[in-house]
Amino acid sequence: MLRLDVSHLKEKKNLLAFSAGVDSSALFFLLLQHNIPFDIALINYGTRANSDIEALHAQTLAKQYNLTCHTIKAPPFTTHFEQNARKFRYDFFEKLIERHHYDTLLTAHQLNDQLEWLLMRLTKGAGISELVGLEEVSKREHYTLVRPLLAYSKEELLAYLQDNNYPYFVDESNSDEKYERNLFRKQFSDPLMAEYKEGIKRSFDYLRQDKKQLKANFELIYAQKELRVIKLHT
Numbered sequence: 001m002l003r004l005d006v007s008h009l010k011e012k013k014n015l016l017a018f019s020a021g022v023d024s025s026a027l028f029f030l031l032l033q034h035n036i037p038f039d040i041a042l043i044n045y046g047t048r049a050n051s052d053i054e055a056l057h058a059q060t061l062a063k064q065y066n067l068t069c070h071t072i073k074a075p076p077f078t079t080h081f082e083q084n085a086r087k088f089r090y091d092f093f094e095k096l097i098e099r100h101h102y103d104t105l106l107t108a109h110q111l112n113d114q115l116e117w118l119l120m121r122l123t124k125g126a127g128i129s130e131l132v133g134l135e136e137v138s139k140r141e142h143y144t145l146v147r148p149l150l151a152y153s154k155e156e157l158l159a160y161l162q163d164n165n166y167p168y169f170v171d172e173s174n175s176d177e178k179y180e181r182n183l184f185r186k187q188f189s190d191p192l193m194a195e196y197k198e199g200i201k202r203s204f205d206y207l208r209q210d211k212k213q214l215k216a217n218f219e220l221i222y223a224q225k226e227l228r229v230i231k232l233h234t
Contacts, residue, residue, distance in 0.1 A: 002026075002160050004148045006034050012103040014038035014146075015070075015096060017089075020054040023108035025168035026157035027149055031106070032065060038106065039068040041096055043089050046073060054169050061167075070096050082179055097143045109134050110149040110157060111197070114204055115189040116181055128214060132207045150204075153197055 009031075016031065018024045018040040031038050040062055044055040055071050062069035072092050077084040093105055117133045138145040149157065161168050177183045193200060222229040 002030060002152060002156065004030055004034055006031070006036050006148050009036045009038075009104060009106075009146065012037075013101060014104045014106055015093065015100075015102040016040045016106045017093060017108070018042050018058055018069075019108075019171070020057050020169045021171050022154060022158050022161065022168050023110055023113075023149065025166060026160050027106065027108040028061070029161070029164065029166050030148075039070065039100075039102075041070040041093060042072075043085075043092060044071060044073045045085060046076070048172060050169055050172075057167070057169070082181070094142070102143060104144045104146050105140075106146050106148065108149055109147045111151065111153045111201060111204070112185070112189055112193055114150060115193060115200060116184050119184050119188050120180065128207065128211050132204065132211050135208075151201065153193055155193070155197075 014031075014037060016024065016028060016038045018028060019042060028040070040058060042055055042058045044051050046052075058071065059069045061067075070092075074085065074088050077088075096102065097105060114132075114134050118131050121130050121133065134147060134150060136147050136150055138147075160166075177186060217233055219231045219233065220228065221231055
């Protein structure tokens with residue numbers, strides 16, 4: 001049984017970024033299991049045969065559990081799909097947060113995502129703050145971004161769904177290696193996770209502790225692209 005430390009969300013107005021895939025479906029049912037109030041938001045990119053079916057599934061699921069489901073159809077992105085889709089996604093979430101006064105945005109990033117991020121940053125040159133890019137709690141200007149699943153692997157989330165006979169969809173585009181993240185996932189992070197999951201979990205715990213200690217010496221005042229304005233505590 002998967003357990004989450006989400007008691008701090010019980011008094012918050014929460015919005016779950018939902019895709020109907022394994023990760024967000026697992027988080028959906030775990031939040032219900034832990035009696036956390038939330039609504040869901042789904043972006044229909046219209047790029048796959050199941051896109052409309054998944055959007056309808058999200059609306060049906062929300063109605064079944066008396067939740068609000070926000071959906072939007074994305075425009076076609078002819079270039080830089082990952083970058084443009086991410087911007088569109090977070091613009092949508094942030095407009096919902098402002099309009100409906102949500103306190104938190106919940107995303108279903110998990111342990112495999114952390115490893116993919118680390119490997120991708122490692123190949124481009126990065127320090128510890130960038131290598132551990134996914135934090136469980138991140139403060140934004142008007143809301144808090146929470147990632148409750150970072151301690152669990154994709155395999156564990158899939159087993160949770162299958163053991164409980166919960167519905168989910170598999171995004172076939174996740175195997176398309178023309179996208180950089182998919183390439184890293186298939187060739188590097190998935191094989192490493194299958195063989196060394198427990199050690200990888202411990203390593204991320206150590207890295208987060210090191211990052212926390214490093215950041216205790218300063219406070220980030222402002223960030224834009226490569227510019228950082230910081231206040232030193234020593």
